[in-house]
Amino acid sequence: MNSELQKIFQDSISENKIDNELYTKYDVKKGLRNEDGTGVLIGLTRIADVVGYKLVNGRKADDQGELYYRGIPITQLCRNLDQNEICGYEETCFLILFGHLPTQQELSLFTSQLRSRYTLPEGFLATNILRYPSMNIMNQIQKALLMLYGEDPKADDISVLNTLDQGLSILAKMPAILCYSMAAKAHFFENKSLIVHPVRPEFSIAENILSLLRPDQQFTHQEAKILDLMMVLHADHGSGNNSTFANIVVASTGTDIYSAMAASVGSLKGPRHGGANISARRMMDAILAEIGLEASDEQLTALLEKIMDKQFFDGKGLIYGMGHAVYTLSDPRSEILKKQIEILAEEKNCKERFVFYQRTEELAKQVIYRRKDIHVSSNIDFYSGLVYSMLDIPEDCYSPLFAASRMVGWLAHNIENKLYCDRIVRPAGKYVGTLADYIPIDQRKSR
Incomplete structure (x- = not known):
């Protein structure tokens, strides 16, 4: 930026300062936070609950934490997931989306639906990922999500059933998107060999991620099991976290699922949230x-x-x-x-x-x-x-894995708000500046 323009900007900061006292005066909650650190209520949900404290005589008091998916404690859920099969994340996705634990028949139907959607559209890898690699995988995921919009003949259909259908397709394609984005970055920016494996329809989402990331495609049962567990633990965290709220806000305008998911990924990229x-x-x-x-x-x-x-x-x-x-x-x-x-x-x-x-x-x-x-x-x-x-997973894949895991939570809250709220999110801001008259340009003085 030009140095003179920088000076104008710096001067404008001091001239337009908002004093902290005004936040107290008008009872404005910075960051949507109450004085005791609790979050301002912004909605209702039946999907997940985050419990970290209790109220004693109206005051916040420390307590043992618990996370509930559809009312089931995460501790119970993880303790009872099948230790032989690597599909805990898929079972959790079903629970979060449909509100109950699946029967074996329902889980088989659900996982087969996901696995049928693993593959990216024809030519998508070469045209949208390898041709335009990115130094940051989260930005690449955002680009890929927005490019998937162009592959969907019903992209702007925001009906609940179509949103669910689109969301399942996005969720299923995340292993390919993030792993191919990693391969493209390694090749074009780090001068490494380009190694791209096909997705394996017989593998779970966690297994596919390890298979796609590794040159030899090899992994142990325990490696896949703990990555599957990580995805379960990251699947949702209530409607108040930043990326889920971002999804709700964007989706409330009536825009498409691809735009809402890209907004959530952008939120999660920030070091205060996903990093x-x-x-x-x-x-x-x-x-x-x-x-x-x-x-x-x-x-x-x-x-x-x-x-x-x-x-x-x-x-x-x-x-x-x-x-x-x-x-x-x-x-x-x-x-x-x-x-x-x-x-x-x-x-x-x-x-x-x-x-x-x-x-x-x-x-x-x-x-x-x-x-x-x-x-x-x-x-x-x-x-x-x-x-x-x-697990030998590169550092720049940490946040993308978080995004892949949280995709189901974003989808569930997106649908829940369509069903039961269906209003544009529009909070208010209080103007605390002064009033002024317009001055013709030839009468203005330098500051």
Whole structure:
């Protein structure tokens, strides 16, 4: 930007400042947050519920966390998923979309429908992904979603049944879209060999992702099982999270599903939403590089203190992966994941690294409590980066995997709002500027 234009912009910031006191005066909720940190209610849902605290005499109090899919605790769901078959995510998708657990016949019908939609349209890979690769996979997914619009003769049909049909097709194609986008990036920007595998209709979504990502297409049962679990844990998180709300807002205008999904992916790309697992893993890598696996509790505590003092890592004073906007004493997704990581860590010879993560979590809780007098727990982002690294999944695939998993949640809330709300989302903003008269251009003075 031109330096003179920059100065005009900088001057305009000081002239148009909005004081914090005005937010209090007009009872405006910054970020749609109440004073106690709870979210402002923006809708009703039967799909998922996030419980992280309780109200005691009208005041927020810490509590054990729980996530419910259609009223079923995520802890129960994950504990009872079939340990032999790799289709927990598909079963969860059915539950989230249709409101009940499927029978074996219903699950077979649903999975066969998804598998029949795995393949991208003819020529789509060459024309839309390989021809126009992107440095950022999330942007590439957005582009691919918008290009799928052009392949759909009923793209603008926003009826509920057609939205469901379109959404299932998008969900099924996500493994191909994200893995082919990764291959294109590796080839065109990193000078690596272009290796593109066909999708396997006999594989589940989690199995296909591992098969498509790896040059040799090989993976173990345990690797596929934990990726399947990761997708279950990321499938939905209520209607108030940023990317789901973005989908609801965009869809409420009456636009197509492809535009709404692209908006959600754009939301999830932001580091405050979908990129936290990358920050957590980078932080842990920096800690390990600094003091090593054999560091004492005293050394580790001292380094965590330095992080909070903005003297180590990125200088922001945050211990990434610790704490959550809703959960207080525990994040059930993190607790579930920890139990499964130990099995994978044994298989991958990463047991010491996992133990180091556990030590860091416990010491970080103590450090944060001493500093801020609040109880926090690890959230799913603290351990998900570790899981992905043990699965040899590249860092720039972390958020795309989150998007692939959350696609079903976005779809379910999109449909629910079409059915029961069906009004454009239009909140209000309060004007706090001054009034002025128009000045002809020849009478204006430089500021």
